[in-house]
Amino acid sequence: MKPIYLDNNATTACDPAVVEAMLPFFTEQFGNASSIHSFGAQVGKAIKQARMQVQSLLGAAHDSEIVFTSCGTESDSTAILSALKANPERRTVITTVVEHPAILTLCTYLEKENYVVHRLRVDRRGRIDLDEYKSLLNERVAIVSAMWANNETGTLFPVEEMAEMAHEKGIVFHTDAVQAVGKVAIDLKNSKIDMLSLSGHKLHAPKGIGVLYVRRNTRFRPLLRGGHQERGRRAGTENSASIVGLGVACELAQQHLVDANRSVKQLRDRLERGILAKVGNAFVNGDTLYRLPNTASIAFEYVEGEGILLLLNRQGIAASSGSACTSGSLEPSHVMRAMAIPYTAAHGTIRFSLSRYNTAEEVDRVIAAVPPVIAQLRKISPYWSGDGPLANPAQMFQPEYA
Amino acid sequence: MIDDARFQTFGCGSAIASSSALTEIIKGKTLDEALQVSNQDIADYLDGLPPEKMHCSVMGREALQAAVANYRGETWNDDHEEGDLVCKCFAIDAPMIESTVRANRLRTLEEVANYTKAGGGCSACHEKIEDILIAVNGRLYASQATPGTARSTPAEGSGKPKLTNYQRIRKIEETLEAIRPTLQRDHGDVTLVGSRRQEDLRRTHRRLPGLCDGGRHPGRRPAETHRSLGRTGTGAAGSRARPRVTFIRQERP
CATH class of the missing domain: 3.90.1010.10 (Sufe protein. Chain: A)
Known part of the structure; x- marks a missing residue:
């Protein structure tokens, strides 16, 4: 029974072409890119080519606007800390409640250091109120950081419009596009986005490589200081093999972009429709009209996510969940809470995220596997009775949530 | 039945x-x-x-x-509050640490570790524990300046006379009493077997590996027990005034 991988928003398998392109840089062209000798001679060229491949996927105006980092998290931290350092008289940050912890944990820490952080709320579909956003833009704001696509629900934010609004007020705009790159079209030169984070392992490149796009003339202060790599904007010997791999992955992503929005989207829709047709008391989370083409966040009411994942795992199906048990705390994911999804549904949310490697046959197998799993867990659920939810659950079971 | x-x-x-x-x-x-x-x-x-x-x-x-x-037909009150896990090594959550800090007027990382075990393992959670201490006390206190609990003696001048054997053993026993509850919570205990000089203590440590299971029954490691005994001493006079204790045998269930 071949395993089925539906957790591509967590990470992706490397494309075989990516791995093949990387191999020479481990034992043959392993020299330091800054070296002059023959062991490093090809490395500089390869890195430059990779830089141009990334530039092309992002639609950046200059390849020098691409800074290689170790991951999306480093890019996020670099962008926000840079804006604060480079504009010391501005001590306010605007972000959203549904950002990735790479942004939110940093912002919580910044509040400890007496910075002011505004977190834009979202409605039940995970959408931002642009009027609220506009009202917060003033000369005290150092940076706005809003994700392009949400990792849990796939909901897309109108980042290009938000960047325009920030630009009008002279405020730097950063977007964590880790989930969006390779899935939606990005054309940075025709936008007002100043900085953008990207992570290699979400687009079939290896883990441990990311990019921070920094628009030319953006005031910038590096996070990692040391050698002169990346034109002094990010010190540290280049991860040449992974950079080369990322370059190839970006080129492939660009080739498959239309596909991502057509065949992968069709498979996602097929999976979603199939499951909802067979399982009652289940619904899709987020903005179904304006979201990533590969993500389906489905809430199965009255059962808990980890239990679902473990039972699916027994059948070789890999997905993930935003339930408390799978996070570090006892609360369900902050994204679910921000959308005011009730606990009885938030804990039972499963995220299926597809890639170009998934097939219709795999989707059909999952559609068949899910209903019995849900039924088995609903049998032992205190909220469920027979064929439906308890008539008056409030009377029967009142857990206390810390 | x-x-x-x-x-x-x-x-x-x-x-x-x-x-x-x-x-x-x-x-x-x-x-x-x-x-x-x-x-x-x-x-x-x-x-x-x-x-x-x-x-x-x-x-x-x-x-x-x-x-x-x-x-x-009785009523049962659930007063058990749970929150974010702070210390992964010993599975201690934030409300537990906070309530222990408040109840015992704790001020330092070391005291938190002595009372709850939190922070006594890999030390990755120390920032979070310090955040809790700051939230409760308003600031962070340095380790040396701990007025601490009722058991510790106040800092004394450097001209302190040497302890008699009896006084030394009493001091050691008092300290062991302070940490005994923590060990017993994990089904363990501690017995004072003997006392030797400071220099021999270091050699002894190396001959007593693995007193702590580290897994299901985490207990205090010999180094921590030694530190706590070392600190609960006579204050600023330095190593010569500290009770010299070795051979702390940690009993296992």
Whole structure:
């Protein structure tokens, strides 16, 4: 029974072409890119080519606007800390409640250091109120950081419009596009986005490589200081093999972009429709009209996510969940809470995220596997009775949530 | 006597396992016997639970308590508050640390580790513990300047006379009394076997590896016990005034 991988928003398998392109840089062209000798001679060229491949996927105006980092998290931290350092008289940050912890944990820490952080709320579909956003833009704001696509629900934010609004007020705009790159079209030169984070392992490149796009003339202060790599904007010997791999992955992503929005989207829709047709008391989370083409966040009411994942795992199906048990705390994911999804549904949310490697046959197998799993867990659920939810659950079971 | 026990749960794999384990354990027991089952018993039945999941065993036990209370017509209050896990090594959450800090007027990382064990393992959680200390006390206190608990003696001048053997042993015993509850909470204990000079202590440490299981029954490591004994001393006079203690044998269940 071949395993089925539906957790591509967590990470992706490397494309075989990516791995093949990387191999020479481990034992043959392993020299330091800054070296002059023959062991490093090809490395500089390869890195430059990779830089141009990334530039092309992002639609950046200059390849020098691409800074290689170790991951999306480093890019996020670099962008926000840079804006604060480079504009010391501005001590306010605007972000959203549904950002990735790479942004939110940093912002919580910044509040400890007496910075002011505004977190834009979202409605039940995970959408931002642009009027609220506009009202917060003033000369005290150092940076706005809003994700392009949400990792849990796939909901897309109108980042290009938000960047325009920030630009009008002279405020730097950063977007964590880790989930969006390779899935939606990005054309940075025709936008007002100043900085953008990207992570290699979400687009079939290896883990441990990311990019921070920094628009030319953006005031910038590096996070990692040391050698002169990346034109002094990010010190540290280049991860040449992974950079080369990322370059190839970006080129492939660009080739498959239309596909991502057509065949992968069709498979996602097929999976979603199939499951909802067979399982009652289940619904899709987020903005179904304006979201990533590969993500389906489905809430199965009255059962808990980890239990679902473990039972699916027994059948070789890999997905993930935003339930408390799978996070570090006892609360369900902050994204679910921000959308005011009730606990009885938030804990039972499963995220299926597809890639170009998934097939219709795999989707059909999952559609068949899910209903019995849900039924088995609903049998032992205190909220469920027979064929439906308890008539008056409030009377029967009142857990206390810390 | 309990003939049969069933469960319902809206919980993860560990919650399902803990509930199921508990129903197996209590079959054939009387109600009072069943109430003696601890959450550690449930975890042991499952061959252990990861630290993040220990609260599932606690919830199982609380469910049993509530069920027995319901059967007996009593009321049962759930005063067990849970929050974010701070110390992964020993599975200690933030409300537990905060309430211990408040109740005992703790001020330093070391005191928190002595009272709760939190922070006594890999030390990755120290920033979070310090955040809690700052939240409760308004600031962070340096380790040396701890007025601390009722047990510690105030700092004394450098001209302190040497302790007699009897005084030294008394001091050691007092210190062991202070840490004994922490060890007993993990089904362990400590016995003072003897006392030797400071230099021999270091050699002794190396001959006593692995006193701490590190896993299911985490206990205090010899180094921590030594440190606590070292600090609860006579203050600023330095190593010569510290009680010299070795051969702390940690008893295991």
